[in-house]
Amino acid sequence: MMNGASDPLSDLRDIHLPDPVSFWPPALGWWIALILVMGLIPLSIWAFRKFRTxxxxxxxxxxxxxxxxxxxxxxxxxxxxxxxxxxxxxxxxxxxxxxxxxxxxxxxxxxxxxxxxxxxxxxxxxxxxxxxxxxxxxxxxxxxxxxxxxxxxxxxxxxxxx
Incomplete structure (x- = not known):
C-alpha cells in the first residue's frame, strides 16, 4: 500500500441514472397524429351523414x-x-x-x-x-x-x- 494515499475507488461517484423521460411535450410524430385524428373526425362525420342517406x-x-x-x-x-x-x-x-x-x-x-x-x-x-x-x-x-x-x-x- 502506498503511504498517505487513500483508497482510489472512494473518490468515484455512484452511477447516475438519466432524468426520467417526460411525457410533455410530445414528440413531433404525436403532434402529427393528433392533427390527423382531429381532421378525420369531422370528415368521418360528414361522410357518415352523406352516405347514410x-x-x-x-x-x-x-x-x-x-x-x-x-x-x-x-x-x-x-x-x-x-x-x-x-x-x-x-x-x-x-x-x-x-x-x-x-x-x-x-x-x-x-x-x-x-x-x-x-x-x-x-x-x-x-x-x-x-x-x-x-x-x-x-x-x-x-x-x-x-x-x-x-x-x-x-x-x-x-x-x-x-
Whole structure:
C-alpha cells in the first residue's frame, strides 16, 4: 500500500441514472397524429351523414327543393303538380322497383302512395290533385301543403319496406 494515499475507488461517484423521460411535450410524430385524428373526425362525420342517406333520396330532396323554389317564384300550380308527380313516380320506381310501381295509375297510384307513406294525404287530402291536374284539370292546388306531403312521404320511404 502506498503511504498517505487513500483508497482510489472512494473518490468515484455512484452511477447516475438519466432524468426520467417526460411525457410533455410530445414528440413531433404525436403532434402529427393528433392533427390527423382531429381532421378525420369531422370528415368521418360528414361522410357518415352523406352516405347514410341513399342517393335516390338525396336526389329527390334536391329536386323537391328546386320545385319548391320554382313554385315560390312563379306560383304555377300545373307545373308544380307535374313536377311532383314525376318526382314521386321516379323515386317510387327507384325504391320499390319498376315492376311494382310503373303500372299504377289513378286511385291505385294514390292508394300505393298512402300505404307506403302511412298517410291519407293522397287519396283524401292535398295529394289527390296528382291524378287530375297533370292531365288538364284546373283544380286549385295548395302548393305548400302538397310539397309538405311529398316531403313527408319521401322521409318515410328511405328504404323499401317488405
Amino acid at each position: 341513399p342517393k335516390a333520396l338525396r336526389t329527390a330532396r334536391h329536386e323537391l327543393q328546386g320545385l319548391r323554389e320554382s313554385y315560390a317564384a312563379n306560383q304555377q300550380d300545373h307545373t308544380l303538380t307535374i313536377g311532383v308527380s314525376r318526382l314521386l313516380r321516379r323515386y317510387a320506381i327507384a325504391v320499390y322497383g319498376r315492376e311494382r310501381v310503373a303500372g299504377l295509375t289513378g286511385e291505385k297510384w294514390l292508394t300505393f302512395l298512402n300505404e307506403k307513406g302511412q298517410t291519407n294525404q293522397f287519396t283524401d287530402g292535398t295529394g289527390r290533385v296528382l291524378v287530375s291536374v297533370p292531365y288538364g284539370s284546373h283544380e286549385p292546388v295548395q302548393g305548400q301543403e302538397l310539397i309538405a306531403a311529398v316531403e313527408h312521404w319521401l322521409q318515410g320511404n328511405r328504404r323499401p319496406k317488405p
